[in-house]
Amino acid sequence: MNRLMSWRAPVLSLAFFLLLVGVWHALTLPKSAQQTVDSEYAALVGAAAATGQKSAFPAPAEVGAKIVEHLKEPFYDRGPNDKGIGIQLGYSVARVLLGYLLAALVAIPVGFLIGMSPTVYRALDPYIQVLKPISPLAWMPLALFTLKDSSVSAIFVIFICSLWPMLINTAFGVASVRREWLNVARTLEVGSVRTAFRVILPAAAPTIMTGMRISIGIAWLVIVAAEMLVGGTGIGYFVWNEWNNLSITNILTAILAIGVVGMLLDLMLARLTRLVTFPE
Amino acid sequence: MSSFKDPFDARTSLTRGCSCGRHTDEAAHQADLAGQTADSEMLGNRVVEAAVVRALFPHDATRRRFLNAVGASTALAAISTFFPLGAAKEAFAQSGRLEKTSLKVGFIPITCATPIIMSQPMGFYARQGLNVDVVKTAGWAVIRDKTINKEYDAAHMLSPMPLAISLGVGSSPIPYTMPAVENINGQAITLAIKHKDKRDPKSWKGFKFAVPFDYSMHNYLLRYFLAEHGLDPDRDVQIRSVPPPEMVANLRADNIDGFLAPDPVNQRAVYDGVGYIHTLTKDIWAGHPCCAFAASREFVTKLPNTYRALLKAIMEATAFASKPENRKQIAEAIAPANYLNQPVTVVEQVLTGTFADGLGNIRKEPNRIDFDPFPWHSFAIWIMTQMKRWGQLKGNVDYAKVAREVFLATDAMKLMKEVGMKPPATTTKKFSVMGKEFDPAKPEDYIASFAIKRT
Numbered sequence: 001m002n003r004l005m006s007w008r009a010p011v012l013s014l015a016f017f018l019l020l021v022g023v024w025h026a027l028t029l030p031k032s033a034q035q036t037v038d039s040e041y042a043a044l045v046g047a048a049a050a051t052g053q054k055s056a057f058p059a060p061a062e063v064g065a066k067i068v069e070h071l072k073e074p075f076y077d078r079g080p081n082d083k084g085i086g087i088q089l090g091y092s093v094a095r096v097l098l099g100y101l102l103a104a105l106v107a108i109p110v111g112f113l114i115g116m117s118p119t120v121y122r123a124l125d126p127y128i129q130v131l132k133p134i135s136p137l138a139w140m141p142l143a144l145f146t147l148k149d150s151s152v153s154a155i156f157v158i159f160i161c162s163l164w165p166m167l168i169n170t171a172f173g174v175a176s177v178r179r180e181w182l183n184v185a186r187t188l189e190v191g192s193v194r195t196a197f198r199v200i201l202p203a204a205a206p207t208i209m210t211g212m213r214i215s216i217g218i219a220w221l222v223i224v225a226a227e228m229l230v231g232g233t234g235i236g237y238f239v240w241n242e243w244n245n246l247s248i249t250n251i252l253t254a255i256l257a258i259g260v261v262g263m264l265l266d267l268m269l270a271r272l273t274r275l276v277t278f279p280e
Numbered sequence: 281m282s283s284f285k286d287p288f289d290a291r292t293s294l295t296r297g298c299s300c301g302r303h304t305d306e307a308a309h310q311a312d313l314a315g316q317t318a319d320s321e322m323l324g325n326r327v328v329e330a331a332v333v334r335a336l337f338p339h340d341a342t343r344r345r346f347l348n349a350v351g352a353s354t355a356l357a358a359i360s361t362f363f364p365l366g367a368a369k370e371a372f373a374q375s376g377r378l379e380k381t382s383l384k385v386g387f388i389p390i391t392c393a394t395p396i397i398m399s400q401p402m403g404f405y406a407r408q409g410l411n412v413d414v415v416k417t418a419g420w421a422v423i424r425d426k427t428i429n430k431e432y433d434a435a436h437m438l439s440p441m442p443l444a445i446s447l448g449v450g451s452s453p454i455p456y457t458m459p460a461v462e463n464i465n466g467q468a469i470t471l472a473i474k475h476k477d478k479r480d481p482k483s484w485k486g487f488k489f490a491v492p493f494d495y496s497m498h499n500y501l502l503r504y505f506l507a508e509h510g511l512d513p514d515r516d517v518q519i520r521s522v523p524p525p526e527m528v529a530n531l532r533a534d535n536i537d538g539f540l541a542p543d544p545v546n547q548r549a550v551y552d553g554v555g556y557i558h559t560l561t562k563d564i565w566a567g568h569p570c571c572a573f574a575a576s577r578e579f580v581t582k583l584p585n586t587y588r589a590l591l592k593a594i595m596e597a598t599a600f601a602s603k604p605e606n607r608k609q610i611a612e613a614i615a616p617a618n619y620l621n622q623p624v625t626v627v628e629q630v631l632t633g634t635f636a637d638g639l640g641n642i643r644k645e646p647n648r649i650d651f652d653p654f655p656w657h658s659f660a661i662w663i664m665t666q667m668k669r670w671g672q673l674k675g676n677v678d679y680a681k682v683a684r685e686v687f688l689a690t691d692a693m694k695l696m697k698e699v700g701m702k703p704p705a706t707t708t709k710k711f712s713v714m715g716k717e718f719d720p721a722k723p724e725d726y727i728a729s730f731a732i733k734r735t
Contacts, residue, residue: 044629044636046551054473054532055552081416082618148429150422231418240418244389244525245621246552 021060028059058249066249067256085238085254089261092227092234095151096219096265099158103215107163108208111170112196115204121171128168136161136222140229150230154223161222162215169211173204205276213269220262235261379583380433381410383590386417386426387436389620390524390542391630391649392463392571394610395597396436397620401613404597408589414619419523420493427576428454433583434575434590436462440663442574444495446686449672455577458655459591459688460598462571465562466630466649467498468546469505470555471538472531473638479558481509490522490530490539497561497570500666502540505564507732508714513670514734531555542570543630543649544622549638551626556638560648565713567652569659580688591691594653595699601651607631653696655687658708658720665723671734679723 048055074086114121136157143153177200185195227236235258242250383405387393397414399405405412417423420438424445427435442456443449471478478484484506491498499521503513513519522530524545530536532554539545540561549555561568573594580587600606611628614620620627629635633648660683667673689707696703708720718726727735 041636041640041642044551044625044642046553046623048553054554078616079618080413081621082616144425144429148431150426150429150431229418229422231416231422237418240525241416241617241621243529245617246528246548 024060028057030056055246058252063249063252067253070253070257080232081241083233085235085257088233088235088238089257092223092236093261093265095155095227095234096158096216096223099155100162100216100219102155103159103162104166104212106159107166107211108170111167111208111211112174112200114167115171115174116196116200118175121175128164132164132168136218137225137229140226144230150232154226154230154234157226158219158223162219165214165218166208166211169214170204170208173207173211174200176207177203202276202278206273206278209269209273209276213266213273216265216269217262220258220265224258378409378586378589380586383410383412383433383586384415384431385412385434385436385590386415386423386432388420388423388524389416389622390571391544391614391620391627392466392542393436394601394614394631394649395462395594395651395653396573397614398601398610399593399597401619402597402600402610404593404600405590407596408593410586410589410593412590412593416619420496427574430576433579433586434573437572437574438493438496438498439569439572439659440495440497440500440667441493442572442686443660443663443682444667444672447673447677447682449495449667456574456686457577457580457688458572458574458686459580459587459691460573460594460653461569461655461659462573462598462651462653464567464569464650464652465560465647466570467501467540467542467561469502469538469540469558469561470531470546470549470638471558472534472536472555473553474534475537476556476639481506481511484509484511484537485516487537488518488520488535490520490527490536490541492521492524492527492541494521494672495667497568497663498540498542500663500670501561501564501568503670504666504713505540505559507730508716512732528552528554544620544626547626547630547635548622550636551623553638557635557643560645562645562647565711567650567711568713569656572655573653588691588695592695592699595692595695595701598651598653599699599701604632604646653692653701654703655689655692656704656707656709657683657687657689658711658718660687661708661720661723662713662718665718665727668735669727669730669733679720 046055070085074084076084077087114124139157139160140153143156144150147153147156181199181203182195185199190198223234224236224239227234228240229236231237231240235254239251239254242254385396387396400412400414415432417426417435420441423432423435423437424441426432427437428445437458439458439461442458445454445456447453489502491502493499499519502519506513506517511517520536522536522539524541527536527539527541527545528549531539531549532552538555538558546555546557550557561570573591575587575590601610608628608631611631612624615622615624615627630649633645635643635645635648637643657680661679664673664677664679664682668677684707687707693703710717710719712718716729727733
């Protein structure tokens with residue numbers, strides 16, 4: 001019985017998948033393939049236009065074939081504007097990690113200081129509250145204008161969007177360490193640096209990690225849009241370039257790849273969070 | 281005194297024949313020697329020094345007396361103080377040597393950029409000793425910013441853009457230049473297939489149109505076309521700026537009713553069955569300029585040889601592209617994902633001018649797109665009259681001066697001759713747009729003659 005139960009979820013997942021693909025397939029079945037123009041004209045236009053229709057949404061089989069094609073050769077490099085999907089994802093992940101780590105380097109120490117002092121917390125709170133909801137892409141023109149470099153600007157945008165969740169969560173985690181633990185530390189005459197590292201940091205770690213997990217998710221969301229704007233390299237640029245070619249199959253492949261990488265990044269952070277969680 | 285002799289040596293022979301006797305004269309002797317011992321750069325320096333000293337002391341006896349009295353090094357130092365010998369030597373040495381060989385040139389994936397793009401796969405850049413990366417860019421504003429930020433050395437722009445940037449319209453003013461027009465003609469008005477029966481422009485009231493950019497020939501030509509048919513482009517229709525790659529998607533989604541766009545966008549709309557080609561822009565103004573090869577004035581003056589080599593590559597490519605028999609080959613070179621990222625047949629139909637019009641007819645218009653690099657000053661003046669007509673440009677404009685500073689016609693003339701094209705003798709000409717003549721000498725009268733305007 002128990003073994004049967006554990007199979008239920010995957011089977012249901014598979015059923016959903018098949019249903020989705022089935023509906024998709026049914027909706028994209030080619031309509032009447034009656035050619036309405038002469039063959040000389042038909043040679044000059046796409047297959048759909050030759051039958052008097054607009055080009056259709058691709059069927060699941062076409063997308064599947066495209067995915068296989070991309071997986072077969074993910075790292076080809078045919079010049080500055082045509083690189084494999086693996087290379088493009090690599091560029092995006094590198095940008096995200098760089099911006100994200102820089103943000104962590106700033107957000108965690110600053111958050112720590114803010115969290116330790118209620119006065120500073122209250123003084124800086126309005127600024128954080130105003131800066132936090134700004135869409136990171138709104139910074140893009142400003143970054144391009146001042147930093148004068150598009151790849152640095154993209155990293156800056158990642159930096160700024162991953163900064164706030166980490167900062168706020170760190171400050172909150174540090175501020176809400178239980179008073180009893182701090183009192184115990186004081187009774188034992190533990191120095192302030194030692195208190196910070198041995199008491200506050202472990203106690204706030206789960207909250208900090210939660211902030212980091214939120215940040216990486218946002219960073220990955222933003223990089224695609226940022227790369228569509230600045231172009232050059234990255235998965236966002238790939239999507240834009242294929243949109244330019246109106247190639248929905250390639251765009252769907254990219255969407256899937258973006259989802260998978262985003263999931264992997266989130267899983268990584270989830271694992272790390274589990275490492276620092278403690279039972280109360 | 282020969283150019284190759286040391287001008288600071290008081291004892292060189294003045295008679296013909298060289299000091300070793302093997303050469304016909306001292307110059308040949310020195311040149312031979314220089315070839316063996318020093319490089320041609322030193323020889324170049326010597327020529328400059330000699331020219332300066334000779335100009336200062338045209339008399340041999342006076343020069344010798346002066347050199348003997350003060351010594352060669354003092355003489356050199358003395359001359360250097362009041363004559364920029366170093367700069368003169370540098371200027372002389374520059375002719376020929378490239379200051380920079382690895383360049384980045386930005387482009388938007390449309391057929392207007394054909395000469396810029398094809399020069400890479402077809403080796404026109406390499407022939408000039410340049411290693412150029414052509415980088416696809418997401419939109420006109422980005423290309424402008426990346427060129428201003430010096431990420432790109434030069435770029436593909438719309439021909440009104442260098443004028444707008446130089447005038448500070450829509451951005452802060454930066455001296456910009458346009459040494460070559462990329463293409464002439466090659467645009468079209470495309471309407472959604474559902475408007476198949478609305479061929480008469482008078483029935484277009486309430487339509488939503490897209491153009492690539494506010495400062496584009498497309499915007500001015502569409503406005504002109506609509507206004508000539510009695511529609512006010514600001515009140516009777518809506519014109520918005522949409523990047524070319526997004527146009528077909530928007531037409532498909534019924535967000536817009538049509539567009540005046542660069543190719544391959546028009547042909548792509550036909551290929552995907554979402555639109556039909558209504559009017560080719562060559563029927564609005566035959567031989568109108570569209571896109572341009574542009575660079576900052578700083579690039580032109582700081583890296584003159586690189587600029588010349590780059591421009592020469594573009595000119596050669598343009599000359600090659602202007603021959604109809606080469607067009608198929610070009611289409612194959614620029615269609616792949618690295619460049620335009622379009623089906624070859626779409627690009628080929630645009631370049632050869634034998635195309636499906638979206639209504640079931642095959643049309644043959646060999647000059648649908650053509651390539652002529654000459655930056656006519658009158659083109660610039662026409663563009664500025666339209667900027668003023670539609671209220672983008674306010675106040676008084678010195679049309680001829682701006683045209684001269686931005687459209688580098690003299691450079692184009694020189695290089696066109698070098699690559700075997702025939703440049704025109706003048707830089708301005710009269711032309712007519714939809715049957716109405718434009719006289720570049722009277723821009724203000726031209727603006728005043730329109731009924732629909734925003735001045």
